[in-house]
Amino acid sequence: MISSKYIPIIKIRPIIVGVVFSISLSVHAEDSAQPRDGEIVYAKICGYCHDVGIGPNIKDRQLPPEYIHYIVRRGLRAMPAFPEPYISDEELKQIGRFIY
Amino acid sequence: MGEQKFDVLPRGVNQQAFLKAVEAFRKLLGDENVLTKPEQLIAYMKIMMPVDEAEHAPSAALTATTVEQIQAIVKICNEYRIPIWTISTGRNFGYGSAAPHHRGQIILDLKKMNKILHVDPELCTALVEPGVTYQQLYDYLQAHDLPLMLSMPAPSAIAGPLGNTMDRGVGYTPYGEHFLMQCGMEVVLANGEVLRTGMGGVKGDNSWQVFKWGYGPTIDGLFTQSNYGICTKMGFWLMPRPPVYKPFSIKFDSEDDIADIVEVLRPLRIAQIIPNALVIANALWEAGGANVRRTQYYEGQGVTPDDVIERICADKGIGQWNVYAALYGTREQVAVNWQIVTDAIKALGKGAIITEEEAGDTEPFKYRAKLMQGIPNLQEFGLYNWRGGGGSMWFAPVSQARGSETSKQMRLAKKILNKYGLDYVGEFIVGWRDMHHVIDVLCDRSDPAEFKAAYACFQELLDEFERQGYAVYRVNTAFMERVAQSYGPVKRRVEHAIKRALDPNNILAPGKSGIDLETFKG
Numbered sequence: 001m002i003s004s005k006y007i008p009i010i011k012i013r014p015i016i017v018g019v020v021f022s023i024s025l026s027v028h029a030e031d032s033a034q035p036r037d038g039e040i041v042y043a044k045i046c047g048y049c050h051d052v053g054i055g056p057n058i059k060d061r062q063l064p065p066e067y068i069h070y071i072v073r074r075g076l077r078a079m080p081a082f083p084e085p086y087i088s089d090e091e092l093k094q095i096g097r098f099i100y
Numbered sequence: 101m102g103e104q105k106f107d108v109l110p111r112g113v114n115q116q117a118f119l120k121a122v123e124a125f126r127k128l129l130g131d132e133n134v135l136t137k138p139e140q141l142i143a144y145m146k147i148m149m150p151v152d153e154a155e156h157a158p159s160a161a162l163t164a165t166t167v168e169q170i171q172a173i174v175k176i177c178n179e180y181r182i183p184i185w186t187i188s189t190g191r192n193f194g195y196g197s198a199a200p201h202h203r204g205q206i207i208l209d210l211k212k213m214n215k216i217l218h219v220d221p222e223l224c225t226a227l228v229e230p231g232v233t234y235q236q237l238y239d240y241l242q243a244h245d246l247p248l249m250l251s252m253p254a255p256s257a258i259a260g261p262l263g264n265t266m267d268r269g270v271g272y273t274p275y276g277e278h279f280l281m282q283c284g285m286e287v288v289l290a291n292g293e294v295l296r297t298g299m300g301g302v303k304g305d306n307s308w309q310v311f312k313w314g315y316g317p318t319i320d321g322l323f324t325q326s327n328y329g330i331c332t333k334m335g336f337w338l339m340p341r342p343p344v345y346k347p348f349s350i351k352f353d354s355e356d357d358i359a360d361i362v363e364v365l366r367p368l369r370i371a372q373i374i375p376n377a378l379v380i381a382n383a384l385w386e387a388g389g390a391n392v393r394r395t396q397y398y399e400g401q402g403v404t405p406d407d408v409i410e411r412i413c414a415d416k417g418i419g420q421w422n423v424y425a426a427l428y429g430t431r432e433q434v435a436v437n438w439q440i441v442t443d444a445i446k447a448l449g450k451g452a453i454i455t456e457e458e459a460g461d462t463e464p465f466k467y468r469a470k471l472m473q474g475i476p477n478l479q480e481f482g483l484y485n486w487r488g489g490g491g492s493m494w495f496a497p498v499s500q501a502r503g504s505e506t507s508k509q510m511r512l513a514k515k516i517l518n519k520y521g522l523d524y525v526g527e528f529i530v531g532w533r534d535m536h537h538v539i540d541v542l543c544d545r546s547d548p549a550e551f552k553a554a555y556a557c558f559q560e561l562l563d564e565f566e567r568q569g570y571a572v573y574r575v576n577t578a579f580m581e582r583v584a585q586s587y588g589p590v591k592r593r594v595e596h597a598i599k600r601a602l603d604p605n606n607i608l609a610p611g612k613s614g615i616d617l618e619t620f621k622g
């Protein structure tokens with residue numbers, strides 16, 4: 001164990017978001033509170049493998065939502081796992097509806 | 101919630117202290133941003149390395165979206181001595197994925213902190229938060245019709261510029277050495293202070309994303325591949341999209357050609373005739389990218405026989421070595437450089453040049469051409485279907501861009517891999533004067549014999565290469581301590597002195613690159 005009498009000094013100060021340039025494009029964020037559309041998430045993530053033969057086709061196969069959830073959270077062989085902050089439970093449901 | 105028993109705890113932290121910390125995190129972030137249930141944490145546990153997942157199991161995962169929250173998180177971590185492993189987009193496949201260095205660390209997942217803070221179309225710079233993906237940034241540039249080009253690693257669509265650059269990753273455009281193009285960072289230190297590097301500390305400054313060095317010591321590098329801070333903003337440069345882009349490939353028929361290829365390309369690369377981080381990929385890497393599965397050609401065990409590889413090459417139009425490079429510029433510039441390149445290959449007397457028009461819609465040319473132009477795709481995941489079973493570790497020794505060296509490294513790696521029944525699946529990514537010799541040590545994680553062989557093979561690769569004076573540029577979490585040893589004791593003592601100064605409670609990612617105040621005895 002590390003023995004340290006160190007007391008952390010936490011200075012919480014507001015951070016100015018962005019730097020003001022004369023030609024500056026506005027701040028853009030994906031709104032994580034708002035689920036993204038299933039079709040979009042499919043196209044921007046899943047489709048890159050599942051539409052080109054790297055992963056199996058998953059469209060029009062009536063895959064149950066529980067199964068999709070199970071595989072996406074665990075990954076499978078070549079497929080990575082995606083945690084909740086990456087693709088939310090609600091988004092998974094929407095993907096499920098889109099590919100059903 | 102108060103009665104929750106935790107299956108996994110951080111090193112040296114008991115249930116009670118951990119519960120108190122978790123309660124403090126919940127109060128700060130809300131229940132939905134503090135994940136402690138096994139079914140919530142399972143998604144952070146898919147490691148591709150052939151080691152037991154339990155060794156890398158997190159005790160919890162937090163998501164934060166503001167700098168202030170991160171400052172408050174490190175305060176709690178200091179109070180309860182909770183180690184925290186930060187990920188941005190968490191797609192560090194083959195290097196440990198999203199899992200922490202060792203069992204019990206809490207993951208700080210910054211995926212939801214995903215603002216593109218600023219893109220300057222004239223100075224060609226960007227400033228982003230950790231959770232921004234290359235796809236998000238690409239879509240943003242497209243939506244605003246900005247003539248700028250991104251450089252991205254092969255898992256482009258799902259990875260992100262901040263995380264990739266923090267681990268000193270590479271892409272394939274002329275801006276492919278990503279840390280070289282980084283300009284300005286904001287970092288939350290272990291004591292909660294917020295540091296801006298370069299020009300970022302100057303009040304009213306507007307040069308943070310255009311001048312890297314600032315004044316006095318330049319310290320951005322200290323925060324990469326390390327555990328001295330949590331990066332919350334990163335600036336980097338974007339390449340103006342050229343009027344003409346000309347990708348091409350050069351196919352070579354013999355494995356022995358690697359020395360000549362490097363000798364002919366090095367002068368072109370150093371002189372920027374070929375300006376991008378070009379690659380020289382071997383036959384099996386190409387097979388993966390062309391969606392070939394080993395079982396389509398070979399049902400046996402162990403190493404893929406040479407005649408099988410030759411058959412695949414013939415069927416798919418793949419060379420034993422395959423160069424991918426591109427020219428960028430005006431029509432006139434590209435025409436001049438194209439002449440120089442084709443003359444050089446003609447003078448070499450071997451190597452078949454393939455243009456985009458000739459390649460048509462075929463893989464792997466198509467995905468390589470996209471990567472060299474900064475267009476997201478995930479085609480390279482085909483590598484994991486070659487052998488199947490989801491196991492992968494990148495063995496990535498640095499080599500001089502010299503033919504005799506690349507040839508020596510390739511033979512050495514192949515001999516060791518083959519000894520363990522594994523294939524040599526490798527490519528050289530050409531920096532200016534160096535090469536990242538990237539070898540995918542692929543194995544079937546569900547096959548206990550292969551799992552064990554891959555681990556032993558990786559150890560031997562590290563040992564043998566070290567004996568010959570080589571070391572890797574980056575490594576997975578299971579081998580970080582081992583690789584740190586290759587770089588010598590003085591560097592390690594300096595790294596730990598900095599760690600003691602900046603993070604005396606050892607709360608930030610202990611173990612990253614072998615830096616851990618608790619285990620280091622030097």
Ligand SMILES: Cc1cc2nc3c(=O)[nH]c(=O)nc-3n(C[C@H](O)[C@H](O)[C@H](O)COP(=O)(O)OP(=O)(O)OC[C@H]3O[C@@H](n4cnc5c(N)ncnc54)[C@H](O)[C@@H]3O)c2cc1C
Binds near residue numbers: 188190194197210263
């Ligand atoms: C098929 C395939 C091909 C690949 N090709 C490439 C390639 O071409 N080039 C390449 O570089 N890699 C490649 N990789 C490896 C890897 O997937 C990429 O490097 C990927 O970009 C890393 O994941 P990420 O961007 O999500 O970063 P993250 O996983 O978020 O971060 C990587 C590491 O950086 C540190 N870190 C992250 N964020 C912070 C922070 N905010 N503060 C402090 N430290 C932080 C952590 O240690 C973390 O583990 C490949 C992987 C696969 C599967």
